[in-house]
Amino acid sequence: MASMKDIVWVGLVEHLRGQDAVVVFSGFLPVNAAIEAGVKYFMPSEWALDTAGDMGSTSEQIGPTLLTNMVLAPKRVSHNYVLARAAEGKIKFAVIYAGVILESVLRNGFLQFDFAQHTAVLPDNGVNPFAVTSFVTISKAIMSLLNDPSKFSNRFYHIADGVLTLQDVLRIFEKESGVSWGKSSYSIKEGSEAALVNLQSGVYGVQEFFGTLTAPFFGGLQVFKKLDNEVFGIEDGEVDMRQEMARFAKEQIKDA
Incomplete structure (x- = not known):
């Protein structure tokens, strides 16, 4: 199995040197390159939302289909392209939707939780629930898939460790820090x-x-x-996301 690190890095860097911008118009190139190279399996970049709209189109009605926009639309275009190539028998694929990878969005600035100042900015007051998944669970799903890809071909899968709200997260952070945090909110709409x-x-x-x-x-x-947790050998309650958030809070408090 190759990764992006296996690409001839120096050549790519030299090719881009002196350029002011790199524009990628679609996700078709990696798919076509994989097919031409004889790669048997393709996993589109996801790990979060049901951007393909699979939830509302299935008999199980897993959940509402997301409205598209200029950010989500290219994802659906890429999904449709992979589906078409898979239908032609040119490649097999699997997509794993994991809800919110909470630790990731806390670290990259998407969410505004300040451990030094003990303040939080909560969209819609942090009352809305969302599916949440840990890196441990995602890793287990990927390893299960790669160990026997024939079991997971040409399907969209949903995994999660549980459901939280941002109010839940804030209460965990307050408990671990031992102080009440200042809170503000804004309208998601x-x-x-x-x-x-x-x-x-x-x-x-x-x-x-x-x-x-x-x-x-x-x-x-x-x-x-x-959820498709059981398909990947993920047991209910295997990861407690409240404990994961408490662990994350301890790390942030130590570094604050």
């Missing part, structure tokens, strides 16, 4: 609309990217009604 206006005007920055994803991540739309 208004933030999303403002981000889309900027995107339509040609402004595409970090705030616009986060703004368009806040609704699907934390707007109460992505609580999966059916």
Whole structure:
């Protein structure tokens, strides 16, 4: 199994040297390259939301289908392309949706929890539930898939360790820090609309990217009604996300 690190890195760096920007228009190139190279299995980049809309189209009705926008639409285009190539028998694929990888969005600035100042900014007051998954569970799913890909071909899968709200997360952080935090809130709807206006005007920055994803991540739309945990050998309660958040809080308090 090869990774991006196996690409001829020096050649790529030299090719990009002196360029002001790199524009990627679609995700078709990796798919086509994989097919031409004889790669048997392809896993599109996901690990979060049901961007393909599989939840609302299945008989199980796993959950509501997300409305598309300029950030989510390219994902669906890529999914459709992979589905078409798989239908032609050119490649096999699997997509794993894991809800919110909470530790990741806490570290990358998507969520505003300040352990030094003990303040939190909660979208919609942090009351909306969302499916949440740990790195441990995601890793287990990937390893199960790669160990026997024939068992997981040409399907969309949903995994999660549980359901939380940002209010739950804040209470855990307050308990671990031993102090009450200052809280503020903003409207997810208004933030999303403002981000889309900027995107339509040609402004595409970090705030616009986060703004368009806040609704699907934390707007109460992505609580999966059916999970595929057992398919990957993931047992119920194997990872307690409240304990994971307590562990994360201890690390942040130590570094604050």
